[in-house]
Amino acid sequence: MKTILYVRTSTAEQTIEHQETQAIDAGYQIDQVISDFAVSGVTVRFAERPQAPRLFDMLRPGDVLIVRWVDRLGRDYDDVTNTIRTFMSMGVVIRTIINGFVFDGASTDPVQKAIRDSLIAFMAATAQAQSEATKSAQLAGIKHALQSDSAGHKYKGKKPSYTREIYVGVQSMLGLNSGTVSDVAREFGLSRQVVLRIRDTPDAAERALTRWGM
Known part of the structure; x- marks a missing residue:
């Protein structure tokens, strides 16, 4: 199993290094960082981002995907929820740095x-x-x-x-x-x-x- 940090930056204030430091400070051991630089989260759907196909190809059941917050995973409600559910259906666990939320599709308890x-x-x-x-x-x-x-x-x-x-x-x-x-x-x-x-x-x-x- 591996832990991947996905980083999307769209402005000068948002740096890959800053988000990686936040993840490490939160206690995560990152195996690899995948980044989309200068990609707008307002207009570009997650599946249309340059690194999205790479993430879908490399993640396997049991792997952990770290994101700063859920807004890294889509441009709007439908896009974010679809992205999270797609990863969960693959057996990938999603964790957020802010608030420490965990989204895991393995649970069977209603x-x-x-x-x-x-x-x-x-x-x-x-x-x-x-x-x-x-x-x-x-x-x-x-x-x-x-x-x-x-x-x-x-x-x-x-x-x-x-x-x-x-x-x-x-x-x-x-x-x-x-x-x-x-x-x-x-x-x-x-x-x-x-x-x-x-x-x-x-x-x-x-x-x-x-x-x-x-």
Whole structure:
């Protein structure tokens, strides 16, 4: 059996090394890293990514597939759930770095299967919400840029110290009660003050991201 880390990066802030370090810090022993670089999770289905065929070919029953979060496995609800179920049908166990979720198709207990399937549905829905928020923010950023004067004098406020992906991840982790504010801050490399700001004034945090087209 082997443990494969799948990494998808779409921005300069998302690095292969960072996600690999997160996996190692979470206690995983990685045998191999498979990465899709500069691939959008908003528009590209998992099966259409360059490394997807390689993953399907190399993974065997009992192997473990590590991903940072379920949004690495598809662009929307249907894509994420289909990808997870396909891997489970192959006997592959999927584990997430964030929250430490485990999706294993070997379970035969109906209650455990119901809990697993409900969790898959919830996490996939959250991933789609993130995708839609990203698309909305991109459109808002374009609109904002067009409305600015040619000298760029329109004041946008201080640039957020977090990306939209991190913003959604922080909200998800807080919403699932998956750790203290300090735990969340360490997970995403933020200060406690920033995490508290996202928690207590999410609308303001969202507007800041939108103003900067993030």
